Amino acid sequence: MQLTAVQWQRYMDNTCSEAERKEIYTYLNSLTAEELASLLEAGFPEQATTMPEAMALRLNKKLEQATGIILTEKRRPVLSIAFHRWIAAASILLVAGLTLYYFLPAPSGARQQQTEIASRDISNTTHHVQKITLPDGSMVWLSPQSMLRVPDNFNRATRVLTLSGQGYFEVAHDAAKPFSVQAGPVQTTVLGTHFNIEAYPAESHTAVSLTQGRVAVRARTAGGADSMVYLQPGHKLVYQNDVQQFTLQPVAVEYETSWAGGGLVFDSLDVRDVFLRLEHRFNIKIQFDPILFKGKKLTAVYPKADLSVILRNMAFVQGFNYRQQKDTILIQ
Structure with a gap:
């Protein structure tokens, strides 16, 4: 399999399709340690500040221990590529059994198994x-x-x-x-x-x-x-x-x-959900019996979000009465 630069980019940035990811994973898993090392030798263009040297040396050591690949001075990729690009490059070695989270030192000095x-x-x-x-x-x-x-x-x-x-x-x-x-x-x-x-x-x-x-x-x-x-x-x-x-x-x-212009739009929406949206929109409480409105839908566009107009319209179409007590609407 010959991977293009675009495929590599998509794989490293986690934007490729699931089928493409499986194909690349299978390919990586078929490579020898030396072939994996060659991938790292190729490097990536600089796009950010390079990794601090002390951290880079520690990470190189982890790579060598986990993969058996001896990264000589001639072919140490960590020191010559940007930090976030190295993380992407190192991710290809997950097929060799590395766990990348353990590479990253926690701010407190303790190891972290997960990065949020x-x-x-x-x-x-x-x-x-x-x-x-x-x-x-x-x-x-x-x-x-x-x-x-x-x-x-x-x-x-x-x-x-x-x-x-x-x-x-x-x-x-x-x-x-x-x-x-x-x-x-x-x-x-x-x-x-x-x-x-x-x-x-x-x-x-x-x-x-x-x-x-x-x-x-x-x-x-x-x-x-x-x-x-x-x-x-x-x-x-x-x-x-x-x-x-x-x-x-x-x-x-x-x-x-x-609706993005400030109105309200209900497109074949369950009336019970309409009441919920009105509660959100107008910061009120609407009390109603869900059984009475089971299966009922509402299709309507209200260019102006006027609660009194909406309730009058709904009461006529859906056949209910209502009354308001302070910040609560009682549907009967």
Whole structure:
């Protein structure tokens, strides 16, 4: 097997497909110690500050002990390549039984077996949609009471986010760094596109709608296997969390974008979930009997987020009465 520079980059940055990863792993596992050493001899271009010499010598020693490869002065790769690129290069030797975490000295001097990726949470605690610009130029419209987790290493090698709530994404194109959003049980991966995700923890479903481009959505099914679905613009994947099943359905693109302007959009949404979203949006409590609304759906667009207008409309369409006591709505 002859690996190209692009394949190496994707493998080291953990952005290649599962099939490609298995192929490369099998290839690496077939190499001798000398052939593995040759891979390290090739080195990588400098892209960051080089590793401190004392640390590099310790890491070289660990490599020699774990692999039996004697890294002579002529072919010591650690001292001549950037620190984060060395970590990537050393990862190819995992097939020889190394555990990379043990190479890295903990700040306190104690060994650490696991490295956690630092991140920051962006929470929209207001009653208005917030627009966020990510480091790569991608834009996210975050619904009220929603949260976006952004790793500190975002846009270095990969672009992976975690969403709780609802967000509309306009992704900056970068073929070398796929853009992924983990939302509950569903993961959406794109290269550059516009899409909407609904993933409120208390709701019965998770949904991904595509307005432009193409996305791959991975979801765990009831049988325990992962299913991959490729969405086309104007379509939505709706995943039922309790039964671990999903359906595909057409969707009006304007529905998926109008809420980002401050309105509220419900596209065939379970009425019980509508009440939950109204609670989030207006910071109120809605008391209702779930049995009375089992199986009932609501499709509606409210350009202005006016609670009184929404409740009057819903009461007429769904056939219920309501009254308000301070910050609680009683549905009868």
